[in-house]
Structures are given as C-alpha cells and as structure tokens.
Amino acid sequence: MKRLLAVTLGILTAIGGFVDIGDIVSTSEAGARFGLSHTWVLLVGIVGICVYAEMAGRVTAVSKRPVYDLIRERLGPRIALVNLLGAYAITLLTLAAEIGGVALALQLLSGAPYLLWVPAVALVLWLALWRVKFSTLERIFGLAGLSLVVLLIAAFKLQPDFSEMTKIVPPPGENWPTYFFVAIALFASAMTPYEVFFFTSGGVEERWTPRDLTLSRVNVFLGFPLGGLLAFGFLATSAAVYEPLGMRVDTLGQAVLPAGLAFGQIGLGLVILGVFAATFGAAMETSLSAGYTVAQYFGWSWGKYLRPKQAARFHTVVLVSILLAVAALLTTIDPVQLTEYMLIFSAIVLPLTYLPILVIANDRGYLGDRVNGRLANTLGVIYLFVILAAAVAAVPIMILTGMGG
C-alpha cells in the first residue's frame, strides 16, 4: 500500500498538467470540433513530458537539488530571470484559472455563482498549504482526481469514431491553421514547465536520495501517461457526443455532461468530483510552484518540510500569488480563457526550461555515471526541436486564427 501511495506525486503532477481547468475545456473543445484527430498530439505530449520528467527526476534524486535550482547555474542570472518571469506568469495565470475552476465545479454542484465561491476556495487552498502535510495533500488530490477514469469507461460506452485516431487531418469544415493551433495548445499544456518544477521540488520535499531513482521513474512512467489518458477521456467523450451534433464546447458544464449521458447521476457525480480534485490539485501545484521558482532562483529557503517561519519569503510569495489570482478573478475575467494566454509565455519558457535540463542531465559533475544514455539524449534532442518548432509557430498561428476562433 505504501508503495502504491508513493506514486501519487507523479499522478498529481500529471493531473495538474493534463487536466487542469483550461485543458479540460480546451481538450473537450478539440474533441467536439476535431473528433479524435488530435489523439497523436496527446501521445507526443505524453512521451515528451516523460522523457524530460525522467531526466529531471534523476537529476534531483542524484544531486538532491530541484531542477529550477540548477537552471540559473546553467543559464546565468540574466537569461534565468527571463525564464523566471515567463514561468511565473504561466504559473500565476494557471493558478487563477484553477481557483476559478474549483469555484465553477462548486457552482455546478450548488447553483450559487462561482464568483461567490472564489474567496472561499482561495482561503481553503491557502489553509491547506499552510497546515497540511505535503504527502497528505498529494495523496488526497492525486487519488480523488483518478475518479476521472469514469470518462474512459464512458468513452467506450458512447463510442466515438475511433477510426479518427489515426487521421492526422482536420475533419471537413475545419482548416489547417486552427487544427495546428489546437495541436500546439495541447502539446504546450502537456509539457507545461511547472510540472517539472513541482515534480522535482516535491521529490526534495519527500527527501529523495539516489536510492529513490526507481521511485522517481515509476512516478514518471505511471503518472504522466495516466494524466494523458484522463485528458483523452475528455477528448473522446466530447467527440462522441458533440462532434456529430456540430456543437462547440466552451464551458465546464458542457465538458462534464457526456459522462452524465453515459452513466446518469453517478457518472456526473464522479466526473464533477474528479474535476474538483484535479483543479484543486492543480491550484496547489501552481501556487507551490510559484513559490518554488522564485525562491529557488534567489536561493531562498523554501518548502513545506521547513517551519513557515524558516521560509518566510517562500510563504509570502505563495500567499501573494494566491491573492493576485483572486484579484484577477474578481475582475470577472473568464477563468477558462485565462489559460489560453499562457501559450504566449510558453513559447519563451519551454525552450529555456528544457534545454538546461538536457544539459544538466549530461553533466557528470551532478550525475556521475547516472548521466543520460543514448535513448534519453536522442529523444531529448528530438523533443527540443519539436518544442522549438512549436514555440516559433505559436504566436503567428495564434494571431492568424484569432486564438483558434
């Protein structure tokens, strides 16, 4: 049982990357408009994040340093500051979206408007981060998020056109630029940088040593594919229900409805519980990551394993980030739309995050004989090119398609 619970870090990290609120809606939208023709992007994203999270986890287990700590050493303080600003912007936008997402899930359950829920959600989030043990949080939300598995069963019941999985073309009536825009957005969210920062900082919180190398790998190779599979659940159920009707998906309510169609109230209840856990988990992941990145750039003491007094600057960054997120939401900006803007920052941050990880993973000074093998390097370099291509294409395609409109 303890072994089983030890993989919840990977599961929670992956859920925060693949099925946070922005992804839930945009993946469902992709399914409604393009059917299963983006399945390959999810696969490419899963392999990519596995390759780099494995490297990052190995670096952390062997050197006992979270990867963000090492990025400034390799990029120098100036370029690392550019990375920090971009990474912080992505993390903060996502955090705001997640708090809004939890509030939206509560609106679905209670009927009360989500803006009323926002301050309460933020307060509970902060209290959880202040008082509750890291491993407890990780277990509760990692495991509860798994109730989204109901979507996969629903997908088989609803029977989308599975033959579309092998078609890498937009369906009739849709154009290529929009198809690519959606593909880049799905890929970028699979590779969101805060995943590796959170995963490796979590490894340090749990005091990984070189003996935990296997544990890190099990977390990576179980957690991330599982996260990707849950995203596929949203894609497939939406494709089954909305594509034939020619409907668009732009709210959380529409994204969870197919599970209700498949299994009635139980299905709907399970998927809302899963969305609640996934978005709350992602809110924890992003608020801690905001603190982790700033503290690790400046070398401040950080982490939940210390008393808050011993990491006052870290806890201040977490607190201020949550307050900023609430302030952003109270402007009544649509939380689901918020994460779409993160794509602009991803274009800058993704290359500046994954290049240094690849360099460090080849450095014997940190890793001794645990440096990258040929497979990890080949895949690492291929993915670096994919990331660069996506980064270069992101902003022009975004303008060309009016954000996928």
Add this chain to the structure above:
Amino acid sequence: MRLLIGFDLLDRQIVDRDGVPVGKVDDVELSDDARHVTALLTGQSALGGRFGGVLGRWITATTGGAEPRRIPYGLVALVDSAVHLSIKRALLTPPALEAWLDQHLIGRIPGADRAEG
C-alpha cells in the same frame, strides 16, 4: 582546491550542514592578489550589483538596501551540486527580507512555528 569561479561557484546554491538553503553564491570576494576566494557574497544586493543598471537597482531594492551577507570561505565544507557549509544556518545573520517578513507577516500567522504535520 582549484575551482572555476564562474562555472563551479557563481549562481550555485549554498546550503547549511543540514541541507537547508542559505542563499545563492551571488558574488564572491577575492583576496588582494585575486588568487583566492576569501568569502561568498549572497543576497539580492550582491546579485543586483552583478546585473548593474536599472534592473540591478530594482533587484537590490528588494532587500531594503541591506548589504549582501558575507560568508567566509573557511566555512565551506564541500562543493558539489551545491556549496555545503560546515555550520547550521541559525549561526549566520538572517537575510534582512526574511527577518522582516517573519517579524511582520508570516511569523504573526498562527501555526508559523509549527513543523509539518
């Protein structure tokens, strides 16, 4: 011990004897003949000094103008993926911003002195 200052020391994490982060090597102090490192300098004012310009002044300003903390090189026990000190963090002067936030914000919240779970 031979070290490349730019590669092995600058921007590396300093941790105390228990592995708790102390700061980054934001700058170093050299002996008069510039052949030895006499101390590590840590804190945003040292980092801001390296940046220079407006950005450097902004980074320095986050400390409220406090001098960088000086850690004599004799306290360094080992340099690997981090710079390990031979003493506990509590024996060093706490960073100005950390102390101020502890006193005025974080330390005032109930539970600030409680270890995890």
